[in-house]
Amino acid sequence: MEFPAALVNALRQAQRVSALTGAGVSQESGLRTFRDAQDGLWAQFRPEDLATPQAFQRNPKLVWDWYAWRRAKVREAKPNAAHLSLVELARLVPHFILITQNVDGLHQAAGSPRVIELHGNIRRVRCSVCGKPHSEWDESEAEVPRCNTCGGLLRPDVVWFGESLPASELDTAFEAARNSQIFFSIGTSGVVQPAASLAYYAKQNGALVVEINAEPTPLTPSADFSFQGKAGEVLPALVKVTFSKQ
Ligand code: NAD
Ligand code: ZN
Numbered sequence: 001m002e003f004p005a006a007l008v009n010a011l012r013q014a015q016r017v018s019a020l021t022g023a024g025v026s027q028e029s030g031l032r033t034f035r036d037a038q039d040g041l042w043a044q045f046r047p048e049d050l051a052t053p054q055a056f057q058r059n060p061k062l063v064w065d066w067y068a069w070r071r072a073k074v075r076e077a078k079p080n081a082a083h084l085s086l087v088e089l090a091r092l093v094p095h096f097i098l099i100t101q102n103v104d105g106l107h108q109a110a111g112s113p114r115v116i117e118l119h120g121n122i123r124r125v126r127c128s129v130c131g132k133p134h135s136e137w138d139e140s141e142a143e144v145p146r147c148n149t150c151g152g153l154l155r156p157d158v159v160w161f162g163e164s165l166p167a168s169e170l171d172t173a174f175e176a177a178r179n180s181q182i183f184f185s186i187g188t189s190g191v192v193q194p195a196a197s198l199a200y201y202a203k204q205n206g207a208l209v210v211e212i213n214a215e216p217t218p219l220t221p222s223a224d225f226s227f228q229g230k231a232g233e234v235l236p237a238l239v240k241v242t243f244s245k246q
Contacts, residue, residue, distance in 0.1 A: 001233070001234065001237040001238075001241075003237075003238055003241050003242075004225065007208070007210065007224075007225050007238075008238075008241055008242050010181070010182060010208055011093075011182060011238070011242045012242050012243070014093060014181045014182050015093070015094045015095055015181065016093075016094070016095045016096075016179050016180050016181050016182075017089065017093045017095070017096050017097075017180060017181065017182045017183075017184070018096070018097040018098070018099060018176040018177060018180040018182075018183050018184070018202070019086060019089070019096075019097075019098055019099065019183070019184035019185075019186055020099045020100070020101070020173075020183070020184065020185050020186070020188060020195060020198050020199065021082075021086070021098070021099070021100045021101065021102060021107070021186045021187055021188065021231075022100075022101045022102065022186070022187045022188025022189065022190075022195075023035075023101070023102060023187060023188070024186070024187020024188060024189075024213060024214055024231055025080075025082045025083065025100075025102065025106075025186055025187035025231050026077065026080075026083075026102055026104050026106055026187075027187065027214075027230075027231075028080040028081070028082065028230060028231070028232040029077040029078060029079060029080045029083075029104075029106055030073070030076075030077055031073060031074065031077050031104055031106075033187075033189075034047045034048070035189060041069070042066060042069065045066070048161060050062070050063055050066050051063075051158075051160050051161055052160050052161045052162055053160055053162060053163060054162075056128070056153075056155060056160070060144045060153050060155075061143065061144055063155075064144045064145075064153075064154075064155070067122060067156045067158075068139060070122055071122050071123065071156075074104045074105065074106075074122055074123065075123075077104065077106060078106075078109075079106045079107075079109050079110035080106075080232045081232040081233070081235070081236045082186065082187070082230075082231035082232040082235050082236075083106050083107055083109075083110035083112070084110055084111075084236070085235040085236045085238075085239045086098055086107060086110070086112055086235070087110050087111045087112050087113075088239050088243075089239060090112055090113055090114075092239070092243050097114075097116065097172070097173075097176040097180075098112050098114065098115050098116065099115075099116040099118060099172075099173045099176060099195075099198065100115055100116065100117055100118065100119075101118050101119050101188060101192065101195050102117075102119070103117070103119050103120055103121050103122040103156075103158045104121075104122060104123075105121050105122070105123050116169050116172050116173050116176070117166075117169060118159070118165050118166070118169055118170065118173060118195050119158055119159040119165070119195075120156070120157045120158035120159050120166070121157060121158065122156050122157075122158055124156070124157035125137060125154050125155070125156060125157060126154070126155065126157045127147035127149070127150060127152045127153075127154060127155075128152050128153045128154065128155040129147065129150050129151075129152025129153070130147060130149060130150045130152060132147055132149050132150070133157065134147070134148070134154055137154055165194065170194065173195075173198055174198065174201060177198045177199070177201045177202040177205070177207070178201065178202070178205045179205075180202050180205075180207045181206075181207055181208065182207060182208045182210060183198070183199055183202035183203070183207040183208070183209050183210070184210045184211075184212065185198075185199045185209065185210070185211045185212075185213070185217075185219055185223070186211075186212045186213070186231050186235065187212070187213060187214070187231045188213070188217070189213075189217055190217045190218050190219045191217075191218065196218075196219075199211075199219050199222070199223070200219075200222065203222060203224075208224045208225070209222065209223045209224050209225075210223065210224065210225045210226075210227075211223040211225070211226040211227065212227045212229065212231050212234045212235060213226075213227075213228065213231075214228065214229065214230060215228065216228065
């Protein structure tokens with residue numbers, strides 16, 4: 001795979017690099033993106049209709065079961081070459097910040113030292129009323145498990161459509177975008193706000209914006225470099241070309 005010398009040289013010299021990842025990064029680990037059709041039991045539902053506070057209010061059991069099914073898939077999944085390249089970048093770049101919209105925890109499983117999770121993590125569960133985190137709950141029950149303190153229904157610790165993002169993560173992400181010399185947008189359709197603004201904000205503040213995605217996105221025309229392909233192929237190739245001994 002060929003990469004422009006301007007990008008390779010910039011990456012080799014950069015002190016501050018950030019990357020924003022989306023569901024496309026986990027696609028090669030066998031996890032579906034939201035834009036892929038769902039399979040099996042869940043094919044009749046749109047994710048956008050399940051990942052909302054209204055859906056949980058209307059039918060908590062349906063939403064809980066969908067997340068339980070996704071959680072099981074996530075636990076079976078293994079990090080892929082894209083996740084591992086991002087671990088490498090954290091080692092090779094003096095200041096590297098990884099920001100993800102993914103809720104699957106695969107960056108941490110791969111060994112990324114610090115991950116800014118904008119949309120929470122499906123492996124964690126908290127009370128929908130008092131917020132108390134729960135590390136154990138009974139998955140076999142016919143009803144949605146309840147909080148052992150206030151009796152409220154438990155829910156996944158993720159950000160649903162219409163909910164606000166965790167403030168400190170969001171601040172850290174915008175600060176990273178502002179300070180970056182290179183900003184990667186990888187495997188994200190760039191339509192879910194406010195994460196989608198990060199790349200533009202980085203560019204306004206002088207970063208080179210590099211997109212790696214399976215297909216063009218709204219960001220593509222604004223990116224300084226755009227690579228259409230699989231994250232698990234493009235990213236390892238770029239890291240190798242940039243950092244292997246010349
Ligand atoms: P998205 O589904 O909107 O977009 C994924 C993008 O990745 C698409 O443009 C697709 O063309 C591209 N893509 C697919 N396979 C790829 C590959 N192998 N390499 C590179 N690109 C590839 O996902 P999003 O932008 O992350 O936003 C959707 C929301 O869905 C997020 O809020 C996220 O929290 C949630 N989500 C998370 C997971 C997960 O944690 N694994 C899975 C599904 C959805
Ligand atoms: Zn509670």
